[in-house]
Amino acid sequence: MRAVRASLVFVALLLAVSACAGDGRPVDLANVTSVERPTPVGAEENPPASSGTSAPAPDCDPKASFRPDGALPPAGQMPPRTTMRAIQDRGQLIAGVDQNTFLFGFRNPTTNALEGFDIDIVRQIAKAIFGDPNKVQFKVVTSAGRIKALQEGDVDVVVRTMTATCERWKDINFSAIYYTAGQRLLVDRGSEVTSLDQLGGQKVCAAKGSTSIKTIAANPAKLIPVQVDNWSDCLIMLQQGQVAAVSTDDTILAGMVAQDPNLTMAGPRFTEEPYGIGIPKANVDMVKFVNGVLVKTINDGTWAKSYDKWLGQTGGSRPAPPTPVYRD
Ligand code: GLU
Numbered sequence: 001m002r003a004v005r006a007s008l009v010f011v012a013l014l015l016a017v018s019a020c021a022g023d024g025r026p027v028d029l030a031n032v033t034s035v036e037r038p039t040p041v042g043a044e045e046n047p048p049a050s051s052g053t054s055a056p057a058p059d060c061d062p063k064a065s066f067r068p069d070g071a072l073p074p075a076g077q078m079p080p081r082t083t084m085r086a087i088q089d090r091g092q093l094i095a096g097v098d099q100n101t102f103l104f105g106f107r108n109p110t111t112n113a114l115e116g117f118d119i120d121i122v123r124q125i126a127k128a129i130f131g132d133p134n135k136v137q138f139k140v141v142t143s144a145g146r147i148k149a150l151q152e153g154d155v156d157v158v159v160r161t162m163t164a165t166c167e168r169w170k171d172i173n174f175s176a177i178y179y180t181a182g183q184r185l186l187v188d189r190g191s192e193v194t195s196l197d198q199l200g201g202q203k204v205c206a207a208k209g210s211t212s213i214k215t216i217a218a219n220p221a222k223l224i225p226v227q228v229d230n231w232s233d234c235l236i237m238l239q240q241g242q243v244a245a246v247s248t249d250d251t252i253l254a255g256m257v258a259q260d261p262n263l264t265m266a267g268p269r270f271t272e273e274p275y276g277i278g279i280p281k282a283n284v285d286m287v288k289f290v291n292g293v294l295v296k297t298i299n300d301g302t303w304a305k306s307y308d309k310w311l312g313q314t315g316g317s318r319p320a321p322p323t324p325v326y327r328d
Contacts, residue, residue, distance in 0.1 A: 075131035102255030144209025174276030182269030
């Protein structure tokens with residue numbers, strides 16, 4: 001009896017094998033269109049409004065920073081008892097940056113080095129302190145992690161497409177503005193959508209902790225905000241058809257368009273996003289120093305060179321660098 005069963009199993013196996021071998025075509029193909037596409041880790045739909053401190057942001061001019069104190073000290077000779085001297089003595093500037101935003105802060109896949117407009121700014125600060133633009137320890141921070149990294153003293157500066165807002169000024173200081181971006185919309189090429197108002201009931205992606213996600217959530221058309229940890233997660237969700245659009249700064253969206261010609265920016269800018277360098281609240285001396293570095297970077301043509309290198313490839317003409325505004 002056992003022998004009969006064994007030979008039946010053998011015959012069944014033979015039939016199964018011949019089903020594949022037959023005329024050379026595989027059988028029983030899995031229905032690949034039904035495979036579920038993975039959602040980026042941490043993606044959240046309709047997130048609760050950010051907890052934050054409940055007090056409203058005080059009225060302020062978020063673009064106004066602290067005036068530099070005269071000429072910059074020579075590199076390698078930071079004045080005693082200053083934040084800059086402590087950084088010089090440590091031997092490295094510690095900078096919070098992004099590694100997922102092509103053109104501003106991204107990892108070059110062939111060299112593994114961090115590159116982009118924001119990374120160039122970090123190197124200018126290091127050059128002013130040490131005379132060497134490479135004396136930097138980069139720490140990758142998410143949009144949502146920027147303020148905490150500064151408050152906990154994990155980094156000396158955050159240079160990460162960060163909009164200076166009155167709400168953020170409550171917790172940290174900002175340098176003068178080094179770039180002015182604006183929020184726009186990214187959609188599939190061929191889409192008719194040109195504004196957030198047309199996306200009622202649809203999913204729109206932005207990073208957690210960004211000004212962009214708040215603007216999406218506040219739109220009266222009642223969109224479904226989808227928040228993720230990294231901008232590259234939004235790009236993937238749009239490419240996989242999991243969201244109808246991405247909406248954030250035109251700078252970040254330009255980097256996505258450069259990576260995927262099937263996408264396009266639609267409609268005009270609908271916010272102003274002035275970028276400042278984040279600095280811990282206590283380090284006003286560092287803010288003044290960094291503002292001196294920004295003036296030098298703009299005046300000696302370094303800003304324009306960096307703009308041409310990273311944003312020149314996105315078309316359009318180079319804007320004038322922002323004019324610094326100070327509090328006094
Ligand atoms: N500039 C916006 C912000 O600071 C969006 C960019 C980002 O989060 O990286 O929130």
